[in-house]
Amino acid sequence: MIAAIRRRLGRNAPAGGGDAGAPSPVPPASGAEDAYEAASQWRLMWWKFRKHKLAMIAVPVLLLLYLTAVFCDFLTPTVPTARFTEYKNAPPQQIRFVDPETGFSLRPFVYDLKQEMDRETFRRTFADDTTRKHPIRFFAQGEPYKLLGLVPTNVHLFGLEDPNAPLLLMGSDSLGRDLFTRILYGARISLSFGLLGIALTLVLGLVIGGISGYMGGAVDTFIQRVIDLLVCIPTIPLWMALAAALPRSWTPLETYFGMILIFSVIDWTGLARVVRGKVLSLREEDFTLAARLGGASDMRIIRKHLLPSFSSYIIVSTTMAIPSTILGETALSFLGIGLQPPVVSWGVLLQDAQNLQTLAHQPWLLWPAAFVIVTVLMFNFLGDGLRDAADPYK
Known part of the structure; x- marks a missing residue:
């Protein structure tokens, strides 16, 4: 099997070098045939794997997903059990950089949500309350938790200056819990x-x-x-x-x-x-x-x-x-x-x-x-x- 891989790579590989510090998908032009003959089975597989573009995209995405799962308590603005009773089934809030009064700002913010009643269907809806603006802070203090289940802290990667106001990036559920945090x-x-x-x-x-x-x-x-x-x-x-x-x-x-x-x-x-x-x-x-x-x-x-x-x-x-x-x-x-x-x-x-x-x-x-x-x-x-x-x- 190894010989077949080497013959396949030897026919298809152009001359050239790879990235510094990582196995090159293409061995140097000088002694290229010897490099393939001396390469291990795992190195040959790595050279072929790097040619698969979708797989190379999947690797960092999966790493990001698993890192997010490991550090989810720090990356979320609150904890999954926190309830905002006045924001049940609230839609996602839009992160904004432009305010009609102050203009563009590098500091992102969200508008608060206010409840409205549809007089025809009698269904409760939400709309942006432009009179109440909540700036988004990084490394904000919020609900206490234990990082990795060991270190007690209340610092989250991002959150609002007002700890009583919710940051609903993906909306809330029927109990008023932040869907982004729960995901x-x-x-x-x-x-x-x-x-x-x-x-x-x-x-x-x-x-x-x-x-x-x-x-x-x-x-x-x-x-x-x-x-x-x-x-x-x-x-x-x-x-x-x-x-x-x-x-x-x-x-x-x-x-x-x-x-x-x-x-x-x-x-x-x-x-x-x-x-x-x-x-x-x-x-x-x-x-x-x-x-x-x-x-x-x-x-x-x-x-x-x-x-x-x-x-x-x-x-x-x-x-x-x-x-x-x-x-x-x-x-x-x-x-x-x-x-x-x-x-x-x-x-x-x-x-x-x-x-x-x-x-x-x-x-x-x-x-x-x-x-x-x-x-x-x-x-x-x-x-x-x-x-x-x-x-x-x-």
Whole structure:
């Protein structure tokens, strides 16, 4: 496989150097062929990965999303439980730099919102109150919290000078809570759910698939029949049944890990089948026979010799499976049988968007869906780039 990648890169790569301090996608013109011949498999994959433009866009976007989830308590102007009772279902406030009286200013501000009553429909609406202007401050003091759960502080990245006035960048929900703040806090739950879920799925798929392919015989037959049984059951109804079976007396943390276990127990089958096929093709190779004659145990041969031989595929498969886990959690929470309030996740936030009449008047409640779409797209772009980089014939 490595030789095929080198031949492919050698035919397509023009002469030239790369960026300083990073592996160059194109080795220097002098000794270019020798550089490809001496490059490791991971360096060759990196050179091909950098040619995938969408994947290179996905990497910083995903890093930004995860950093936002980690530091969400500092990046938001308030805390997710804070309620502004006079601003229920308020629309997003527009950040402004121009005031009709004072003109342009480098310091951004927002107008306060005032309630109005539609005399025909008797529906409460909001309008800008141009008589009350709230400048936006950076490193403003607000609701107290613990940074990373350890350091108590009340400093937020931005906020209003008036601590009693809300800054609703994406509007508010039916209880007057800031939707922007709750979305960023929800990212912490939804994004970590995808990582933890796929981590357990990866372990189950590698171990069970490796044992099935290496042992063969009755063990292989039994494992494959179990996989056939799980695959033939419709995924979403099975998710719903298992999630609904979780005790309602569980704490939010116990429910969170219970759902991770449910997704992992169901989703490991696809990876296990592929691992089994790879192990079947490699267990009779000379290096496997040499390890067996050297006295290595079966688990050591699988862990140290067989699995690393197709580690690039494992990485690609893992990356492509994370979006399905995030979508699964979002779907179950949206239907009300997954995570429940007071837990804040993107799926829980979308429960408010189930009513079409509500969406007609408060379309900003769909903002969590936009974050889900962007996250899934970025993971798919990243997976496509890794798959192309790991394919020696592409």
